[in-house]
Amino acid sequence: MHSSEEIWKGLVLRQKEYRLGALQASPQCFASSYDREVAFEHDVWDTRLRNPLAETLVAVRPGDKSGRLADQAEVILYQPWLGTIVLTGPMEGHNSVDPLVKGNSVVASAVDSPNETMQDATAKGEDSVPHYQLNAIYVSPSDRGLGIGKLLIDAAIERVVSKEQDAQIARITLIVDYYNHAARRLYERCGFQVIRRYFFDDPRLTKHDEDPPEQTEAAVMERIMELQAAIDKVY
Numbered sequence: 001m002h003s004s005e006e007i008w009k010g011l012v013l014r015q016k017e018y019r020l021g022a023l024q025a026s027p028q029c030f031a032s033s034y035d036r037e038v039a040f041e042h043d044v045w046d047t048r049l050r051n052p053l054a055e056t057l058v059a060v061r062p063g064d065k066s067g068r069l070a071d072q073a074e075v076i077l078y079q080p081w082l083g084t085i086v087l088t089g090p091m092e093g094h095n096s097v098d099p100l101v102k103g104n105s106v107v108a109s110a111v112d113s114p115n116e117t118m119q120d121a122t123a124k125g126e127d128s129v130p131h132y133q134l135n136a137i138y139v140s141p142s143d144r145g146l147g148i149g150k151l152l153i154d155a156a157i158e159r160v161v162s163k164e165q166d167a168q169i170a171r172i173t174l175i176v177d178y179y180n181h182a183a184r185r186l187y188e189r190c191g192f193q194v195i196r197r198y199f200f201d202d203p204r205l206t207k208h209d210e211d212p213p214e215q216t217e218a219a220v221m222e223r224i225m226e227l228q229a230a231i232d233k234v235y
């Protein structure tokens, strides 16, 4: 049995390893880069995981039936990670953090940093509708095509539903490179629609500092969800 401090340190390390692996394996899919994040001190990873505004949901294989893996944190610590997603929000509020179990996989929540690139694209500002953002979805290459991506998004949506029991609707947004077909298709399958397309100067495409910036097309996608409070009102 490990102390909660040891488990926490282990989780910080796992999150760091998984994130760096994702940045190495799929550099074209993320706004950040391996070179940038590999230089982060331990404190940065620790702070990222403690951030109360953002939860990282982790998909893992089911735990040991003997019960040796005593709680969710230990399951996440010792099982191979299949994929992760970050849920940020509500944009003006604070999240509580606790684990979830979903179907055959354990989906547990820790916390991660909010995505800086989301702020601009989803800042509608005019509404009081609870607003959440998804980012950094990643499934390990050998586990793709098995429904893990959808599982992660469904788990994030369930988190929003459970946190917004007094709301009638909630809004979830994300940003995707428009030509990242796998990701866009996944989001569409999960009920998201493109609400805006735009070009941005893409530092990932600039090989030398003196080169003119090259542009990439991105899309903001949105899902508006009707929640329980609205359903209660109707019936």
Ligand SMILES: CC(C)(COP(=O)(O)OP(=O)(O)OC[C@H]1O[C@@H](n2cnc3c(N)ncnc32)[C@H](O)[C@@H]1OP(=O)(O)O)[C@@H](O)C(=O)NCCC(=O)NCCS
Residues within 6 Å of the ligand: 026, 029, 030, 136, 137, 138, 139, 140, 143, 144, 145, 146, 147, 148, 149, 150, 151, 175, 176, 177, 180, 181, 182, 183, 185, 186, 187, 189
């Ligand atoms: C995008 C990604 C998360 C999908 O994860 P996944 O676990 O393979 O997705 P799922 O198995 O849950 O697929 C769900 C749906 O997404 C779509 N999809 C997934 N991969 C696809 C692909 N390569 N091509 C087309 N559609 C794809 C399909 O519609 C699929 O549903 P279906 O099989 O019923 O048709 C994964 O490919 C990945 O990690 N890519 C690299 C990181 C990335 O691009 N992240 C997005 C940043 S915005």
